[in-house]
Amino acid sequence: MAATITFRPNVDDERIIDRARHDDETTTDVLRRALRLLDRQEWIAQAQADAARLRDEDINDEPEAW
Helix, strand or coil, X not given: CCCCCCCCCCHHHHHHHHHHCCCCCCHHHHHHHHHHHHHXXXXXXXXXXXXXXXXXXXXXXXXXXX
């Protein structure tokens, strides 16, 4: 079972949550959506870092795997 996390939004946080709310979403729904967006943003940042690190890699120089 997931742990309960207490969050006390300040005035700016509440403004952002209210503006981001879709239709009948609860605050919890908005925060879950935001966490998934953050997770995706982190995944993209890691993918971009990997691409930059490997940009000079030429797989044509690698021996055939089969």
